[in-house]
Amino acid sequence: MWDYTDKVMEHFHNPRNQGTIKEKQEGEEIVTGQVGSIACGDALKLHLKIDESSQTIKDATFQTFGCASAIASSSALTELLKGRKVDEAMKLTNKEIAESLGGLPEEKMHCSVMGQEALEAAIYTYKGIPLDSHEEDEGNLICRCFGVSDTKIKRIIRENDITNAEQVTNYVKAGGGCSSCLPDIDVLIEEVITEQEQIKVEQEKSVEAAKAIATAKQDSTTQPKRLTNLQKITLIQRVIDTEIRPVLAEDGGDMELFDVEGDVVKVILKGACSGCASSTETLKLAIEATLQDRVLPSLTVESV
Amino acid sequence: MTNTIYLDNNATTRIDEDVLAAMLPYFTIYYGNPSSMHTFGGQIGHVVRKARSQVADLLGAEESEIVFTSCGTEGDNAAILAALKAQPKKKHIITTEVEHPAILNLCRRLEREDYTVTYLSVNGKGQIDFDELEASLTGNTAVVSVMYANNETGVIFPIEQIGQIVKEYGALFHVDAVQAVGKIPLDMKNSTIDLLTLSGHKIHAPKGIGALYVRKGVRFRPLLIGGHQERGRRGGTENVAGIVALGKAAELAQQHLADVDREKRLRDKLEQGILAAIPNTAVNGDRHNRLPNTTNIGFKFIEGEAILLSLDDYGICASSGSACSSGSLEPSHVLRALGLPYSVLHGSIRFSLSRYTTEAEIDRVLEVLPSIIDRLRELSPFSSDDADWLQEQELAISR
Incomplete structure (x- = not known):
């Protein structure tokens, strides 16, 4: 019962x-x-x-x-x-x-x-x-007995922190019929766990990078107040080259100044962190904080 | 607390007061080991012998043909494995799709070794096809295992007719009679059965005791290897209290066989009452060749676990072959084998009576069940204003 x-x-x-x-x-x-x-x-x-x-x-x-x-x-x-x-x-x-x-x-x-x-x-x-x-129907059919795709199984693994195939069966029935797809479900669980571990590693890296930038910033002198456009761009470029890129390089990352439009600084993120959405966001905020502190408080950063 | 109305006697039964009284002294007063050399233990041997003869009498068998076991599952496993060991060259087993897991899962395991297994299909009434049986039998068939009566539907197989075909091919014939014993008269003297399994707790003895009938002359190899108990056919110190209980329960079952018509009348009252009062219901399986105490009724458009939990509020105990109540995701293999439509499959309820069932209890079920079914059907998307969806689905499945 x-x-x-x-x-x-x-x-x-x-x-x-x-x-x-x-x-x-x-x-x-x-x-x-x-x-x-x-x-x-x-x-x-x-x-x-x-x-x-x-x-x-x-x-x-x-x-x-x-x-x-x-x-x-x-x-x-x-x-x-x-x-x-x-x-x-x-x-x-x-x-x-x-x-x-x-x-x-x-x-x-x-x-x-x-x-x-x-x-x-x-x-x-x-x-x-x-x-x-519906995106879930676009995936590959994993469980033929209950018609469940890999997209759906992966979503349920992510949302419920699932660690074994039996749980997948409990949540979406996949594997509960002839049970021949259980090995495939194990593979999906592995994939999601690996994916989540990577995200975690990337996040930790970007948090470290942000901390390092913040520390570097505290050591430096106060920034000039009024700037011409050329001065602003030159200063941004200098801060990026001398303070930000060395820190990113430690984790295998890099960036490039693409353009400055008014107070919007457009940058290209490169290297290890560029593919990962959550770490990109963290990085962008860290770069923005440094530039606001070292160049102009009104600056914002956009990744292009 | 509501009074319990127990209509789940194919699952287990209440221990008879006389059975309990008979077994109790063997826990605290006569607790000796029958293998001992002293009188205190040795006297127990007589008690075990008496119980063996009581069980033999119920089956129309001889004392020496009875081996005490711990349960029906052990009996089934021991019988099949003994039959295979006795004929090492034969590598084929025949059984049916609707057997108990004690047989089916054992057969699946044996398939992973070097055995092949034929699972005979059943028709809409739950009966096998003799032609299919005959076509499956070969000189390589070691054992044919068929249940006497099905636990879910109560459908009775024509065991002796099956046995005659089996004997023509020289295979051993095992019958899982766990549900039939005590409900149908059995006579092993005039039977084709070589091995027959029974279980104590289905006939008002306690759980943990059962027996296997092994026809004299059938070569037998023990499942449990150990001491000389049960004439070397089952090692392990005897469950004396259980054996005494099974003996007493067998004796009482023999007496109550005459009384089975009363159970059948109550079962029929329940069944007919339900069919008359509740639309879209049907009896699953062969209504004629059926245990007198069992009915399996499909309630269309609703799910069995919800029915059981609603009955439970009134203290009424029944069971269901639905996926949800079993903990697996598939509905009962027995009901699926009958080829029932899905709209019935998930909403099937088994009521199984015993000699303790009263007419007042049946009346009470008939009183409360219609409103339970109504309520659940009102909740269901299939029974109300939109049956199209259902039709689409049944169509899709039949394709």
């Missing part, structure tokens, strides 16, 4: 917002997102009423075929959605649904994933994005 929380059982016995939405006022739109199937053993139809001008979800209802936790997850989802802006709702993860129920048994996490997917389907429909252009 499953170890359901009281909250799950309460939602199962007294589901909120069941049924469809039939009435709407002018300026409101009703959309439906449906996922799952009778073959899989659970299916959810999520209905949303959206106020067009404020882009707010005015009402949310559900119809669910499934076990107690599927019904409870659907019910909880509708409560989470009411009053949310559409773009905010889009950010809702399966984890939040599960957490709002005080957690779900690991084997039942796929119920929360189903809720998140129905939500996504409804919002895609609302925005007029065809569902078959």
Whole structure:
């Protein structure tokens, strides 16, 4: 027997917002997102009423075929959605649904994933994005029994910090049928873990670089106050060459001054850090801070 | 606390008061080891012998043909492996798609060694095809293992007809009779069965005791290698209290065989009551060749675990072959083998009665079940205003 929380059982016995939405006022739109199937053993139809001008979800209802936790997850989802802006709702993860129920048994996490997917389907429909252009369907099919792609599996691994294939089965069912794709799932987990470790290393590097730049800055004298355009560009170039590039070089990175337009400094990031979105952002901020301090406080940096 | 209405007797049963009373002294008073040389231990040997004859009587077998085991799974494993060891040159096994995991998973394991296994399919009623059986049998077939009655649907296989075909090809015939014993009269003297498994806790004895019938003359190799217990057929100190309990339970089962019609009448009342009161329901499997205590009913458009948890609120215990309640993601292999549509597959509930089941309990189930099913169907996207989606899906699956 499953170890359901009281909250799950309460939602199962007294589901909120069941049924469809039939009435709407002018300026409101009703959309439906449906996922799952009778073959899989659970299916959810999520209905949303959206106020067009404020882009707010005015009402949310559900119809669910499934076990107690599927019904409870659907019910909880509708409560989470009411009053949310559409773009905010889009950010809702399966984890939040599960957490709002005080957690779900690991084997039942796929119920929360189903809720998140129905939500996504409804919002895609609302925005007029065809569902078959959905990025997750573009990936390679990994689990043929339940029709799950690598893109979807990787997303769920990232969002839920998954470390083994059994968990993947619990969350998205992949591998739960003939189990022949379990080795492929192991490979995906490896890939995501490696990818996340790389991001972590890159982030640490850029934080170190930022610290080093900040230290270098403290050692130097105060900067001149009024500058001609030529003086400004010359000074920026000098600070980059003497203070920033040496620090970046220590971690295998580099940069180049591309142009200066008013107070916007356009730079090209190169080397080890250039491919990684999060470290680029950290680096840009570090360079900006140094230039603001050493040249002009009004400067901003753009990576081109 | 609500009173428990226990309709899950194919899962396990309540220990009979008389069985409990019979076994208790063997924990604290007569706790000796039957292998001992002193009287205190030695006297236990007589008790074990009596129990063996009680079990033999229930099966129409001889005492020497009974080996005590720890459970049905052990009996199944020991029987198949003994049959293979006794005929080392034969490398083929035949069984059915609807067997208990104790047989199916053992067969899958043996496939990874140098055995081939034929899994006979079943039709919509859950019955096998004799032609398929005959076509599968060869001189290389070591053992054919077929359950007497299915645990999920209660469907009974025509065991003796199957056995006659098996014997023509010189294979050993094993029958997992865990669900049949105590519900169907058995007579090993006039049977084609070579090996037969039974389990104590399905017939009001405790968990942890079972028996294997081994026809006299069938070569047997033990699964548990150890002492001389069970005439060298199963090592390990005897579970004396369990053996005494199984003997008593076998004796009582024999008496209650005459009473099985009462269970059948209650089962039929439950079944007919449900079918009459609730639309879109159907009985799964062969309704005629079926255990008297079991019914498996499919409730369309809803999911079994949700039904079970709703019944649980009223203290009603049943079980389901749905994916969600089993912890696996696939619905029951038995119901899938019947070829049921998915709309039924996930919403199938098994009710299994016992001699303790009362008419008032059946009435109570009939009273509360319709509103449970109604509520869940109202929640379902399939049963309400949009059946198109469902049709699309069933179509897609059938393609």
